[in-house]
Amino acid sequence: MLNALPRRNPLRAPGPVLALLVLVLLPTMVACQSSSFDGLIQGSKSASPTDSRPVVSGPRTPPPPTYAVNPVPRPAPPPLTQVDPPQPAEPETTVVSGADDGSIRVALLLPLTGPNGPVGKALLNAAQMALFSFADEKFRLLTHDTRGTPEGAAEAAQLAVGDGAQLILGPLLSSSVQGAAPVARAAGVRVIAFSSDRSVAGDGVFTLGFLPRAQVDRVIGFARGRGVQRFAALAPDNPYGRTVLDAFRAAVIGAGGEIARVELYNPDAADFSAVVRDMADYEFRRATLLEQRKELEGKEDEVSKAALARLETLQTMGDLPYDALLVADGGKRLQAVAALLPFYDIDPKKVRMLGTGQWDEPGIGAEPALVGGWYAAPPPGPRAAFEKEYSDTYGDMPPRLATIAYDATALAAVLAQLPGPDRFTSDLIANANGFAGRDGIFRFLPGGTSERGLAVLQVRQRDAVVIDRAPATFQALSN
Helix, strand or coil: CCCCCCCCCCCCCCCCCCCCCEECCCCCCCCCECCCCCCCCCCCCCCCCCCCCCCCCCCCCCCCECCCCCCCCCCCCCCCCCCCCCCCCCCCCCCCCCCCCCCEEEEEEECCCCCCHHHHHHHHHHHHHHHHHHCCCCEEEEEEECCCCHHHHHHHHHHHHHCCCCEEECCCCHHHHHHHHHHHHHHCCEEEECCCCHHHCECCEEECCCCHHHHHHHHHHHHHHCCCCEEEEEEECCHHHHHHHHHHHHHHHHCCCEEEEEEEECCCCCCCHHHHHHHCCHHHHHHHHHHHHHHHHCCCCHHHHHHHHHHHCCCCCCCCCCCEEEECCCHHHHHHHHHHHHHCCCCCCCCEEEECHHHCCCCHHHCHHHCCCEEEECCHHHHHHHHHHHHHHHCCCCCCCHHHHHHHHHHHHHHCCCCCCCCCCHHHHCCCCCEEEECEEEEECCCCCEEECCEEEEECCCCEEEEECCCCCHHHHHC
């Protein structure tokens, strides 16, 4: 296991149990080395305004060793190469050295400019954190800006291949992956993309993004195991929502449950009242209540009076045809939809709320209707350590996707230390035993999509707590 860095390193994980990355089964792997630095990743020294190349620096003293599975002793490596983030005015930057210098080159394709520039730069920060913790002196990370467009991604991939990249990490957007993939395939270079669109995977392209299908399978399976039989779903009418609904139907049927109702809504709508009213059968249930009240109002016996008094406190009458409702959205839309659920008498005390990975955000319990709900997501422990590490280094919290760039870079750096010329083959990348990273265990399937070990969490008022742990190995997941 790759242990945490020593305390003096600002990129150190908080304890040895929270390993930065573990290759579960690579018995020939050499022992990896970590490095310690006097300053932060983007420390006091920065690139000169007239120099388009990133600053390269490293530690002055040999770092202490950390270990992989079945470690092979080796001396401490020379100082680690550092790649600083590119300046916004110079989006395409690389570590420049001769093609015959014996280096192992990996390209990182990110949207460093354009609308997704802030996210791209945060992913670059995360990649640098992994670089300093795992890479040896031969590893070179080549950074290229995709500009968030398919054309920009294709150009970035061409530059990466021309620079001798043996593996490409990224791009982030599915359209950018589609732009870069033909270039990489023509050169025989594998791609570990950050997209969550499974349609871009395959033929040398692997996707490390969080796939909705896995999240839906996990939470539906957990709910069925807790006795939930009848399911409903509410999702935005967009590619993500339709993907979730396809997964929902397959998961419920596969788990032996019943699909009671499915509703789509316009994600651009200003008001979601109409679709929630339909989901609640509100008109029918309201009419049933009013009719029952009318029948009781003319009766004078005590039983009728007591029944009428009880009905006065109700908004509708009659149970809903489902035991659990999957709300497949996040952010402000989720809050807006969730606020309407009790208003139209979808009672969270009677109907279990279920969610996808989009629920995995701080403050999810601020909406009372979601408190008690279940959703599937990576285990929060390793990610919490990463977030603290990132915040201590860069001064702000990373976006949710930053762990993907970290894990991909760490994986590339560790694979780069394998002996022999073929370090980034599909067989090595798609190791069936998988890897353990900042979002728990993951592995790539032969078709190029990723599989993760997910936990089930329950929403509380101030946070979410794990109620069903993520598996520690894929053997446990298959049992």
